[in-house]
Amino acid sequence: xxxxxxxxxxxxxxxxxxxxxxxxxxxxxxxxxxxxxxxxxxxxxxxxxxxxxxxxxxxxxxxxxxxxxxxxxxxxxxxxxxxxxxxxxxxxxxxxxxxxxxxxxxxxxxxxxxxxxxxxxxxxxxxxxxxxxxxxxxxxxxxxxxxxxxxxxxxxxxxxxxxxxxxxxxxxxxxxxxxxxxxxxxxxx
Numbered sequence: 001x002x003x004x005x006x007x008x009x010x011x012x013x014x015x016x017x018x019x020x021x022x023x024x025x026x027x028x029x030x031x032x033x034x035x036x037x038x039x040x041x042x043x044x045x046x047x048x049x050x051x052x053x054x055x056x057x058x059x060x061x062x063x064x065x066x067x068x069x070x071x072x073x074x075x076x077x078x079x080x081x082x083x084x085x086x087x088x089x090x091x092x093x094x095x096x097x098x099x100x101x102x103x104x105x106x107x108x109x110x111x112x113x114x115x116x117x118x119x120x121x122x123x124x125x126x127x128x129x130x131x132x133x134x135x136x137x138x139x140x141x142x143x144x145x146x147x148x149x150x151x152x153x154x155x156x157x158x159x160x161x162x163x164x165x166x167x168x169x170x171x172x173x174x175x176x177x178x179x180x181x182x183x184x185x186x187x188x189x
Contacts, residue, residue, distance in 0.1 A: 010050055021050070023073075024041075024062075025049065025062070026063075028061065035079060035157055035158035036154065036157050036182050036183045037158070037160055039112075039179060040179050040181070041064075041179065042175070042176055042179055049062065050063045051063075053157075058076075060074040060075060060076045060163070063075065065180075066176075069166070069172065071170055071173075072167070073165075075160070075161065075163070076163070077159075077160050078160075078163040079157075079158045080155075080158055087101035089102045092129070094153075095131055095133070095151035095159070096113070097150070099149055100151065102135070102147060102180075103136065105138070109135065109136050110117065110135065111134070111135045113131060113133070113134075113173040114130060114132050115131050116132060116150075118142055125178075125182060126181055126184050126185055127153055127181075128155045129152070130150070130151060130153065131151050132150045132177070133148070133150075135147055144167055145166075145167045146166055146167065146168075147165050147171065148177070149162070151161040157182070159168035162177055162180050164176055165178065
């Protein structure tokens with residue numbers, strides 16, 4: 001019975017953000033609602049959902065291909081498992097670990113990182129913390145030459161990763177980093 005109530009609540013949450021998530025498979029909508037996330041499709045670009053290749057190196061939840069811009073966007077959602085665990089409040093370590101895992105290990109490779117502007121973090125992503133990483137991905141993860149990894153975190157809820165994979169950065173790259181965000185915060189009485 002509790003499971004049924006949980007599914008009904010998740011389904012209602014999906015209806016709440018349904019217009020923004022048009023075209024997103026129901027299973028993905030439910031998963032996003034579970035972590036208080038909403039997906040906004042890329043604007044001004046024809047996209048299609050692609051089934052990510054079975055990749056034991058780094059699985060992802062879902063992916064979008066934008067052929068016109070030769071860009072693939074992969075999404076990974078990681079729940080906060082134990083809110084009482086102090087390590088769950090250190091998103092910097094989790095995100096940096098994933099970036100190092102995905103980045104190429106060649107001698108001349110590097111990882112560039114930038115913390116997100118607090119105003120953007122609060123007004124666009126509705127997150128408590130966020131950082132972006134730029135690197136060359138390992139061939140086992142992608143054949144693209146470059147990866148921009150955006151990590152956003154909401155305390156007690158989840159960490160969400162947006163992985164933009166491309167050879168040449170399209171002009172619309174910053175717009176594509178905004179396709180995933182947490183729900184707006186509710187005011188507490």
